[in-house]
Amino acid sequence: MDKSPVLVTGGAGFIGSNLVDLLLAHGHSVRILDNLSTGKQANLPSHPRVEFIKGDVADVQLVRRAVQGCQAVVHLAAVASVQASVEDPVGTHQSNLVGTLNICEAMREAGIRRVVFASSAAVYGNNGDGEAIDEETPKAPLTPYAADKLASEHYLDFYRRQHGLEPVVFRFFNIYGPRQDPSSPYSGVISIFTERALKRQPITVFGDGEQTRDFLYVGDLVELLGQALKQEEIDVGAINVGLNRATSLNQLLAAIGDVVGELPPVSYQAARSGDIRHSRADNARLLQRYRLPNPVTGMREGLARLLER
Ligand code: NAD
Ligand code: UD2
Missing domain, CATH: 3.40.50.720 (NAD(P)-binding Rossmann-like Domain)
Structure with a gap:
């Protein structure tokens, strides 16, 4: 080497x-x-x-x-x-x-x-x-x-x-995953939601929670x-x-609830201006040239690894 x-x-x-x-x-x-x-x-x-x-x-x-x-x-x-x-x-x-x-x-x-x-x-x-x-x-x-x-x-x-x-x-x-900093409101949504779930602090969803991300x-x-x-x-x-998989924030919250046991209160507020509704990668090019781990880390497993640290 x-x-x-x-x-x-x-x-x-x-x-x-x-x-x-x-x-x-x-x-x-x-x-x-x-x-x-x-x-x-x-x-x-x-x-x-x-x-x-x-x-x-x-x-x-x-x-x-x-x-x-x-x-x-x-x-x-x-x-x-x-x-x-x-x-x-x-x-x-x-x-x-x-x-x-x-x-x-x-x-x-x-x-x-x-x-x-x-x-x-x-x-x-x-x-x-x-x-x-x-x-x-x-x-x-x-x-x-x-x-x-x-x-x-x-x-x-x-x-x-x-x-x-x-x-x-x-x-x-x-x-998403361990060491993603949750401290700003514009940090990745998973780092914010998991931090709040662990500290039993209320979670805010901007919009109806049906927006999706990959x-x-x-x-x-x-x-x-x-x-x-x-x-x-x-x-x-x-x-x-990306994985070419859409997960809504509501599905994400359900998964966090499963992993931590119980969710803190969740409130829904107006969507952020300029927020993208759906974002999902066509990953055909990636799959042609690279090997994603088999199996890829599923959402519940990824959340569990993130929360165990
Ligand atoms: P991060 O903020 O944790 O990491 C960025 C790192 O760069 C930090 O350690 C920071 O101290 C350092 N840094 C910033 N400006 C610097 C400078 N001028 N000189 C030297 N170091 C500097 O964020 P991350 O999520 O780990 O992002 C890593 C890269 O991936 C970034 O280029 C980001 O734009 C890109 N990216 C991240 C995501 C995501 O979902 N996290 C999505 C798309 C692209
Ligand atoms: C991501 C990237 C951004 C840019 C963009 C490109 C992060 C942190 N942001 O923005 O850098 O590359 O993709 O499209 O990786 N939300 C809530 N409550 C919260 C926080 C977020 O409802 O407390 C919502 C937010 O309004 C959005 C969704 O969660 O609808 C995802 O937000 P995000 O900031 O994690 O990521 P995104 O896709 O907006």
Whole structure:
């Protein structure tokens, strides 16, 4: 095995720290670049094969140093909250676009080719509402977050064509699992609902609870990220990452109730403005090229693993 480290930007965050665990289990060395804006060092194991660099992907000199000697990069660092990007488009852009560009440029200089990038279903905006969304669905980035993700995809493709980078671009749908931070009202709905259920605090559903999402357990996601590092040949263009399964919030609440025993009071309020009614991934492309765990983690099992920590 290649002993040189894999650089995981955003490795102290929710998805990143779960990926670090997987890479260590696979015998890799891991270098993490994270500014700890939402990530936590406590998410990371102290391990001889883990190296942590505290810093910003917008800092070009630091990024140059961080990629030195790495075999590949998984670029997850970003302001992951859409609402934060709406409130601070300029600040977010430094992390979410300039950060990606710095990674591309530093990889080109260092001769590193493989980069796995976390894009988002947000690039589709409201398009495809009601049916499974495939990768050719027109893009409609409605927020600074989505615009930066889509622009990052285009920059990665430029570096592929011009400089031989090997970007694997995944558009994540709704990911959930341990270490997803529930502290903001705009955090992932599963982290908020489970935290409230555990603390016996009231749960608020925005809308009638019949909106649906395509939820994927983080442990299954990081298996795919691990495969993306090893693929012989990359695919040109982005790949949706979801299960093509719709779960309504009401079904989710029933599942949480089954796992925790009893739900706290649930109230229904007006839907959030701009909320998408249905979001589900057409994952045919993913299934052609990658192996989802068999079986994939079902909702009740994923919730149980999340709640046991
Ligand atoms: P997270 O906030 O837990 O992780 C992001 C990490 O990046 C944090 O550790 C944070 O401290 C770090 N970071 C932020 N800005 C940085 C900067 N400028 N320099 C260095 N580090 C920085 O969120 P997450 O859910 O783990 O998201 C990981 C990636 O996946 C993000 O790119 C996000 O946009 C993308 N994504 C997540 C979801 C989801 O459902 N969670 C869906 C679509 C896309
Ligand atoms: C997700 C991503 C977002 C963007 C978008 C693209 C997260 C946290 N958000 O937004 O970054 O990529 O997909 O389409 O991953 N809800 C409640 N009560 C609560 C919290 C949420 O009812 O306390 C509802 C919310 O109004 C929505 C649903 O739950 O209808 C899912 O919300 P979410 O924020 O987890 O995810 P989503 O799909 O809106």
